[in-house]
Amino acid sequence: MTFDVEKAVEAQKKLCDEKGLPHFAPRFGTCYNCRTNIYEEKQKTRKDFLSGENVSYMTGITVEKAASELITGCPHCNRTYCD
Numbered sequence: 001m002t003f004d005v006e007k008a009v010e011a012q013k014k015l016c017d018e019k020g021l022p023h024f025a026p027r028f029g030t031c032y033n034c035r036t037n038i039y040e041e042k043q044k045t046r047k048d049f050l051s052g053e054n055v056s057y058m059t060g061i062t063v064e065k066a067a068s069e070l071i072t073g074c075p076h077c078n079r080t081y082c083d
Contacts, residue, residue, distance in 0.1 A: 001062045001064065002062055002063045002064065003039065003040060003041045003060055003062055003063070004039070004063050005028075005029050005037055005039045005040060007063045007066075008029065008039035008061060008062065008063045008065075008066040008067075009025075009027075009028060009029055009039065009066075011063050011066040011067035012025050012066040012067075012071055014067070015066070015067055015068070015069075015070070016070070021070050022070075024070070024071060024072050024073075024081035024082055025038065025066075025071040025081065026038065026081070031074040031076065031077060031079060032079070032081075033074060033077050033079035034074060034076055034077035034079065036074070036076045036077070038060070038061050038071065038074050038075055038076065039060065039061050039062075039063075039066065040060050041058055041059075041060040042058065042059050042060055042076055043056055043057075043058055044056070044057055044058070044059055044076075045057075059075040059076050060075055060076070061075055
């Protein structure tokens with residue numbers, strides 16, 4: 001898993017151009033809603049509702065994902081870019 005903003009931006013642009021897909025992702029990766037870059041790794045914490053313990057997890061879009069999947073929303077705040 002590789003996190004690199006410039007490479008991921010280019011990978012998403014290339015995917016959309018080659019497959020004729022609409023480019024929903026922000027041009028430089030900065031989310032319109034939370035102002036966090038969608039292509040950067042970010043650690044988050046949430047409370048597990050069963051155990052009550054805090055659980056850490058990572059969000060962000062890798063270069064590999066940007067090259068293979070259409071990005072339609074922010075992985076950090078879950079804002080959709082399709083509406």
